[in-house]
Amino acid sequence: MSAELAGALQPGFRNFLLGVAAVVTLSAALAVAGRFVPPRPAAAFRTANRYVLLTVLALIVLFPIYITVLNSVLQPNEIIRRPPTLAIWPWEADWSGYSQAWDQGDVSSYLLNSAVVTVLIVSGQLVTSILAAYAFAFLEFPLKRTIFVVFLATMMVPFEVVFFTNLQTVATMGDWPVVGDHVGLDTYGALAIPFLATGFGAFLVRQSFLSLPRDLRDAAALDGYGHFRFLTRVAVPLSRPAIASLALFSFFSAWNQYLWPLVVSDDKRTVQVGLRQLRGVALDQINVTFAGTVLAALPLFVLLLAFQKQLVRGLTAGAVKG
Amino acid sequence: MTRARAALAAVTASVLAACGGAGDGTPAGPGDGPVPVDPAACGLAQFEDAAADGPVEITFWHTMNRTNAEWLRATIDAFHEAQPDVRVELVQFPGYEDVFTRYTAGLSTGDLPDLVQLEETTVQKVIDSRSTVPVQACVDADRYDTGPFLPRALAYYSYQGVLHAMPWTVSNPILVYDASRFVAAGLDPADPPETLDEVREYSQRIVERGAARHGIALRIEPYVFEFLNAKSGGTYVDNGNGREARATAATIDTDVGRAIFRWWYDMVESGLALDTGGAPGNFDHMLAVGTGEAAMAIEASGVLGIVRDVLESGQYPGVRIAAAPLPALRPGGGVPVGDGALWIPQDAAAPRRGAAWQLVKFLASAEQQAALAVAGGYAPVREDATEVPALVEKWRTDPIFRVAYDQLVSGPADEASVGSLIGDYQGVRDAVRNAMTAMLDGRATPEEAAARAQEDATAAIEAYNARI
Numbered sequence: 001m002s003a004e005l006a007g008a009l010q011p012g013f014r015n016f017l018l019g020v021a022a023v024v025t026l027s028a029a030l031a032v033a034g035r036f037v038p039p040r041p042a043a044a045f046r047t048a049n050r051y052v053l054l055t056v057l058a059l060i061v062l063f064p065i066y067i068t069v070l071n072s073v074l075q076p077n078e079i080i081r082r083p084p085t086l087a088i089w090p091w092e093a094d095w096s097g098y099s100q101a102w103d104q105g106d107v108s109s110y111l112l113n114s115a116v117v118t119v120l121i122v123s124g125q126l127v128t129s130i131l132a133a134y135a136f137a138f139l140e141f142p143l144k145r146t147i148f149v150v151f152l153a154t155m156m157v158p159f160e161v162v163f164f165t166n167l168q169t170v171a172t173m174g175d176w177p178v179v180g181d182h183v184g185l186d187t188y189g190a191l192a193i194p195f196l197a198t199g200f201g202a203f204l205v206r207q208s209f210l211s212l213p214r215d216l217r218d219a220a221a222l223d224g225y226g227h228f229r230f231l232t233r234v235a236v237p238l239s240r241p242a243i244a245s246l247a248l249f250s251f252f253s254a255w256n257q258y259l260w261p262l263v264v265s266d267d268k269r270t271v272q273v274g275l276r277q278l279r280g281v282a283l284d285q286i287n288v289t290f291a292g293t294v295l296a297a298l299p300l301f302v303l304l305l306a307f308q309k310q311l312v313r314g315l316t317a318g319a320v321k322g
Numbered sequence: 323m324t325r326a327r328a329a330l331a332a333v334t335a336s337v338l339a340a341c342g343g344a345g346d347g348t349p350a351g352p353g354d355g356p357v358p359v360d361p362a363a364c365g366l367a368q369f370e371d372a373a374a375d376g377p378v379e380i381t382f383w384h385t386m387n388r389t390n391a392e393w394l395r396a397t398i399d400a401f402h403e404a405q406p407d408v409r410v411e412l413v414q415f416p417g418y419e420d421v422f423t424r425y426t427a428g429l430s431t432g433d434l435p436d437l438v439q440l441e442e443t444t445v446q447k448v449i450d451s452r453s454t455v456p457v458q459a460c461v462d463a464d465r466y467d468t469g470p471f472l473p474r475a476l477a478y479y480s481y482q483g484v485l486h487a488m489p490w491t492v493s494n495p496i497l498v499y500d501a502s503r504f505v506a507a508g509l510d511p512a513d514p515p516e517t518l519d520e521v522r523e524y525s526q527r528i529v530e531r532g533a534a535r536h537g538i539a540l541r542i543e544p545y546v547f548e549f550l551n552a553k554s555g556g557t558y559v560d561n562g563n564g565r566e567a568r569a570t571a572a573t574i575d576t577d578v579g580r581a582i583f584r585w586w587y588d589m590v591e592s593g594l595a596l597d598t599g600g601a602p603g604n605f606d607h608m609l610a611v612g613t614g615e616a617a618m619a620i621e622a623s624g625v626l627g628i629v630r631d632v633l634e635s636g637q638y639p640g641v642r643i644a645a646a647p648l649p650a651l652r653p654g655g656g657v658p659v660g661d662g663a664l665w666i667p668q669d670a671a672a673p674r675r676g677a678a679w680q681l682v683k684f685l686a687s688a689e690q691q692a693a694l695a696v697a698g699g700y701a702p703v704r705e706d707a708t709e710v711p712a713l714v715e716k717w718r719t720d721p722i723f724r725v726a727y728d729q730l731v732s733g734p735a736d737e738a739s740v741g742s743l744i745g746d747y748q749g750v751r752d753a754v755r756n757a758m759t760a761m762l763d764g765r766a767t768p769e770e771a772a773a774r775a776q777e778d779a780t781a782a783i784e785a786y787n788a789r790i
Contacts, residue, residue, distance in 0.1 A: 077635050077636075077637040080609055080612075164427070168430055168431055259423070262423065277387075277414065277416040279417075
C-alpha cells in the first residue's frame with residue numbers, strides 16, 4: 001500500500017518524504033532504545049541520540065546548499081544525468097561556471113549594485129531606527145504613545161499595498177531640481193529610498209533602550225552628557241546586540257529584494273533580478289546558473305557565520321526582562 | 323496543401339472582414355468598441371522630420387535570452403549599419419512575466435519603452451490598457467504589405483479587424499520523440515502518430531516491446547492542453563474564442579475538452595504515459611526521453627535546438643531526436659501562434675513611435691524572420707521567409723525545425739485555430755493546471771476535472787471582466 005502511495009507522488013517529493021520518514025523512524029527508534037538502557041548510561045546515550053538526530057536534521061537542511069554548490073562545479077550534462085552521479089564531490093571540479101557567471105553573466109556588476117543599495121538601506125535604517133527609538137524611549141513629548149502605535153501600524157501594511165504609490169513618488173522625484181539625477185528611476189536612490197526607515201527597526205531598538213537601567217541615564221546627566229552624547233556613548237554601545245540584529249535583518253531583506261529593483265531599474269539591476277536573467281531555458285549552461293546562485297548567496301553566508309551569535313541573541317534580547 | 327492554405331487565407335479574410343474595418347464597426351459588447359485606428363498615431367511624418375536632424379534613439383524591452391540575446395544584439399548592429407536614422411538601446415528582461423510586470427508598473431509612472439516584446443497571453447490585457455499604438459496604424463500609414471504574412475499569425479494579434487502587435491518570435495508545442503526507440507519497437511520513425519489514439523497505440527507497442535518504460539512523458543502544462551484543444555477543434559473561451567466580443571466564460575467542459583482530460587488520465591493511469599508533475603521550468607519529461615523512460619514528449623518548438631543538443635550530446639547513447647506536429651483528437655487540425663510579439667507603446671513622442679516602427683519592419687522582414695528561425699528555432703511568420711537560402715538550407719539539413727511552421731500553416735482557419743483572447747489568461751491557466759493536478763492525484767475524475775477547470779476559469783474571466 002505504501003508503495004502505491006509513494007508511486008502516486010512526484011518523484012522528488014516522494015524522495016523527500018522517504019527521507020523525512022527515515023529520520024523520524026530513526027529518531028523514534030533511538031528514543032525507544034534510550035528508554036531500555038539502564039539509568040546511568042542513559043544520560044550519555046540520550047546526548048548521543050540528540051547529536052545523531054541533530055546531525056541528520058542538519059544534513060537535510062544543508063542538502064539544498066550542497067546540491068547547489070555541487071551543480072555549480074559539474075558539467076551541464078552531468079547535472080542532468082538520470083540517475084544522478086552518486087559522488088560526494090566530483091573528481092574534476094569544473095570552476096568555469098563561476099568565471100562565466102562573473103563575466104558574461106554580469107554577476108560582478110549585479111553584486112556591486114546590490115552591495116551599494118544594501119549598504120544605503122542598512123545604514124539608513126540604523127540611523128532612523130536608532131534616532132526614533134531614542135525619542136520613544138527617553139524623551140517625553142505629546143502624543144508619544146499614539147505616534148508609537150502609528151509607527152507599529154506601518155509594520156502591518158504589506159509593501160505591495162504601497163507599491164504603486166512608492167513607484168509614482170520615485171518617478172516624480174526624478175524631476176526634482178538638483179537631486180533628481182540621484183533619486184529618480186534607474187538610480188541607487190530609487191532603489192533604496194522607500195526602505196530607509198522601518199517601524200520594526202524603531203520598535204526593536206526601543207525595546208533594547210528601555211531595558212537600560214534608568215540610573216545610567218541619571219549618571220550620564222550628572223557627567224554632563226547631553227542627548228547626543230548619551231545616545232552615542234552609552235545607549236548605542238549597550239544595545240549592540242539589538243542593533244546588530246537589526247542590521248542583519250535589514251541586510252537580508254535588502255539583499256533579497258526582487259520586485260522593486262525589477263521595476264525601478266534597468267541599468268542598476270541587483271543580484272536577484274540578475275539571477276533570474278541567468279536562469280533562462282538553457283539546459284546546456286545550467287552550471288552557470290548554479291554558480292551565479294552561489295555567488296549571490298555568498299555574502300549572506302559570510303554574514304550569517306560571522307554574526308550568528310548576535311542574530312540569535314538579538315532576537316531574544318528584551319524577550320525576558322530582568 | 324495549397325488548397326488548405328488558400329482556404330485558410332479566405333476564411334481569415336472573411337473573419338477579418340466580418341469584424342469590420344477600423345471605425346465603422348458597431349460595439350460588440352458592453353464597453354467594447356473597435357479601437358479606432360489613426361494612421362497619424364504611428365508618427366511617421368514626425369519621425370522623418372526628426373531623422374533629418376540626426377538619429378532618433380529608442381529603447382526596446384525584450385526577453386531574448388542567452389544565444390538568442392546574442393543574435394538580437396548582432397541583428398541590432400546590422401540594423402544600425404543598414405540605416406542612419408534609428409539608434410536602438412536594448413534592455414533585456416529575464417522572462418515574459420518580468421517584462422509584463424515592468425510594463426504594467428510603467429503604465430502608472432510613464433516609464434515605458436518605445437518597443438516591447440510581450441507574450442501571446444497578454445494580448446487582451448494590453449488592448450484593454452489602451453496603452454499602445456495598434457500596429458495597424460503604422461501598416462496603414464506606411465502602406466505596408468502584410469500579404470506575405472501567415473494569416474493565422476496576423477489573426478492572433480488582431481481584434482475586430484485591427485492588427486495590434488507584430489508577431490515576432492513564434493513557436494508552438496510539437497511532438498518530440500526518439501527515433502531509435504521507435505525502431506526498437508518496430509515502428510516507423512518516419513510515420514509518427516497523428517492523433518491521440520495513435521499516441522496510445524504507439525505507446526502500447528513501445529511498452530510491450532520494451533523499447534522504453536513508457537510511451538510518452540507528459541508534464542502537467544496548461545499550455546499543452548490549450549494547443550491540444552485548439553488542434554482538436556475546441557475553443558478555449560466563448561464568443562468565438564474571445565474574438566467576436568470579450569469572452570465571458572471558458573469552454574473547457576466540452577466534448578473536446580473532456581476527451582483530452584480523459585485521454586491524459588487514461589494514459590497516465592495505464593502507465594503508458596509518465597507523469598512528470600507540474601513544476602514550471604522542469605525538464606524531466608524531456609530528460610525521460612533521454613534516459614529511455616519514455617519515447618515521446620511534448621515541448622515548445624522554441625527549445626527544440628537546445629533539447630536536441632543536450633540529449634544527443636553523448637550523455638544518452640543512441641538517442642536520435644525527431645519531431646512531428648502535435649497530435650490531436652482527430653487529424654487535420656491547426657494550431658495558433660504562441661510566444662512573442664512586438665508592441666509600440668503610445669506614450670512615446672511621435673518621432674520615437676515612427677522610429678520603433680522602422681525597427682518592427684526590420685525585425686519582421688523576410689530576411690530577419692529567416693535568420694531568427696535559423697538561430698533560435700522559431701517559426702517564421704511570413705511565407706517568403708521560407709525561401710531565404712539560409713533557412714532553406716537549415717530546414718533541408720535539419721527538418722525537425724520546420725515542424726512548427728508546417729503545423730502553423732496547415733489545418734482549417736477557424737475560431738479554434740486562431741487562438742483565444744482572454745484577459746486573465748494566467749487565471750485560466752491556473753484553473754486548468756489545478757484541475758489536471760487534482761485529476762492525476764486521483765482527487766477528481768477526468769470529467770469532474772474538466773468541469774472544475776471550466777468553473778474556475780470562468781470565475782477568473784468574470785472577475786477580470788468586472789474589473790475592466
